[in-house]
Amino acid sequence: QPVVGVLALQGDVREHAAALKECDVRVRPVRRVEELDGLHGIVLPGGESTTMSRLLETFELLEPLKARIAGGLPAYGSCAGMIMLAGKVLDGRPDQHQLDGIDMIVRRNAFGRQVDSFEEDLDFTGVEGGPVHAVFIRAPWVESVSPEVEVLARVPEPEPGAETAGSIPAGAAGRIVAVRQRSVLATAFHPELTGDGRVHRLFTEIVRAS
Ligand code: GLN
DSSP states (O other): EEEEEEEEESSSSHHHHHHTTTTTOOEEOOSSSGGGOOSEEEEEOOOOHHHHHHHHHTTOHHHHHHHHTTTOOEEETTTHHHHHHHEEHHHHHHHOOOOOOHHHETTTTTTTTOSSSEEEOOOEEEEEEEEOOEEEEEEEEEEEEETTTTEEEEEEOOOOTSOOOTTTTOOOOOOHHHHHHEEEEEESSOOGTSTTTHHHHHHHHHHHHH
């Protein structure tokens, strides 16, 4: 069985671990640099990217983890994890560090103050069996990607003629919320919270293939 780490400094570690356990992998919480050894993949949970960044520095994991990902370690980040994986962040803190696993620019807290969270069904390239129900919590969006990055999901346009825009916040339609570059995957939303294991399954397939 492949060994998949969950960065366990901060955020919804337990939910990711539970989702991964359903995918026939061994799950290892990662807090120390030695725990990176022998990993076949790593998950960066949702939480608070500025805090996660600070803790990665404190635990001396920032550079080693960045180097592993640059060296091909498959990684999956949800929400704050997506922010960590970006090459560049907008509306971040000036001292916030990036793991630079995906050649993209991510905007933190992008969906605006008026909505702390919303939910939406998304078509997700590479995930079979119908739309993925996506929960966004003070979520980022992907502002732009380089041509090497595959866009897997966007927030849909509201139904034409719908009385209201439903749960989709103003300005959100068409925004990129799931991407992949080589064996690094990121979503602005939290599949670990919905009991739908298909995104974790996609990630563990990437881990097995690499
Ligand atoms: N807003 C958070 C951040 O900037 C991310 C929120 C989340 O992970 N649910 O890191």
